[in-house]
Amino acid sequence: MKYKKEKEFDPLDNMVLEPTDFSPNRLFFKDGVFGAWLYQADCIEFMDLISKYFPEGKFDMIFADPPYFLSNGGITCHAGKMVKVDKGEWDKSKGAEINHEFNLAWLSRCQKVLKPNGTIWVSGTHHVIFSVGFAMQQIGMKILNDIAWEKPNPPPNLCCRYFTHSTETIIWAAKDEKSKHTFNYKEMKKMNYGKQMKTVWTIPAPNSDEKEFGKHPTQKPVSLLERIILASTKEGDLIYDPFSGSSTTGIAAIKHRRKFVGTELETDYLNLSVKRLEKLFKTIKKGEFQQNLFGNSLEYR
Numbered sequence: 001m002k003y004k005k006e007k008e009f010d011p012l013d014n015m016v017l018e019p020t021d022f023s024p025n026r027l028f029f030k031d032g033v034f035g036a037w038l039y040q041a042d043c044i045e046f047m048d049l050i051s052k053y054f055p056e057g058k059f060d061m062i063f064a065d066p067p068y069f070l071s072n073g074g075i076t077c078h079a080g081k082m083v084k085v086d087k088g089e090w091d092k093s094k095g096a097e098i099n100h101e102f103n104l105a106w107l108s109r110c111q112k113v114l115k116p117n118g119t120i121w122v123s124g125t126h127h128v129i130f131s132v133g134f135a136m137q138q139i140g141m142k143i144l145n146d147i148a149w150e151k152p153n154p155p156p157n158l159c160c161r162y163f164t165h166s167t168e169t170i171i172w173a174a175k176d177e178k179s180k181h182t183f184n185y186k187e188m189k190k191m192n193y194g195k196q197m198k199t200v201w202t203i204p205a206p207n208s209d210e211k212e213f214g215k216h217p218t219q220k221p222v223s224l225l226e227r228i229i230l231a232s233t234k235e236g237d238l239i240y241d242p243f244s245g246s247s248t249t250g251i252a253a254i255k256h257r258r259k260f261v262g263t264e265l266e267t268d269y270l271n272l273s274v275k276r277l278e279k280l281f282k283t284i285k286k287g288e289f290q291q292n293l294f295g296n297s298l299e300y301r
């Protein structure tokens, strides 16, 4: 697998970013050869700027893993111990109405920065996903599928008064009713041993390799993002993640020759992202990749 060196380019050339009270709004990291740009920026402010510079839309696909608003004093089981659910300030609920206003605000920006045939994927639990689905309908996105991501080894339910939470929902939607979205049907069928791919995906939580530089409290597995990217984008497409965290989306995008733009507010997560991305660039440059079983997903040796 040879990675062709491309001419360095900047998809957001000439865009002038300015700090605000809320966000530093600065380019944090860039690699023009593989195509990765990370901004320390509030995603809403960033997308307002993108739509000013690129009113026709800029991104082929968006994956968003927004705050789930579930860090509100509940308990969960981590490494066999009972711990408080506390992912960070950004994950605290502000009440159903304000949470929904926030979802409407960032989703309507996503709609503007998508190209006419672009699609968006949004992951969430029941704390957020109904609001996301409703907001999508309010702004006229076209919902294409809802995926049930099943985790084979979820933490046990400690109070024994509910079923064990073992799924997240991922909604896939097109910019609007007119969009002619990309769906790589044959590739998905091949990945599913010759049968049509269904909407229940069983994918384990991130493995230890994915956390070698530290972990993000809500880190997504790379293989989940790989499937999403392989299903809905083409090589060379530009993918945006408004809440990029540890840049799992970026890792999967670069592995499959797509380009990546991410926004994240927290410096620690941006540093973690840079370490993960740089390791991947080195691995690709050394040629340490092999095709996996399906011939389409690339794995570390």
Ligand SMILES: C[S@@+](CC[C@H](N)C(=O)[O-])C[C@H]1O[C@@H](n2cnc3c(N)ncnc32)[C@H](O)[C@@H]1O
Binding pocket: 041, 042, 043, 044, 065, 066, 067, 068, 090, 216, 218, 219, 220, 221, 242, 243, 244, 245, 246, 247, 248, 249, 263, 264, 265, 266, 269
């Ligand atoms: C659910 S996590 C995403 C995790 C990511 N998918 C991964 O695999 O690492 C959401 C992230 O959004 C960031 N965030 C919250 N509000 C934001 C905003 N307004 N703009 C940009 N990032 C934000 C948080 O700091 C957090 O890292």
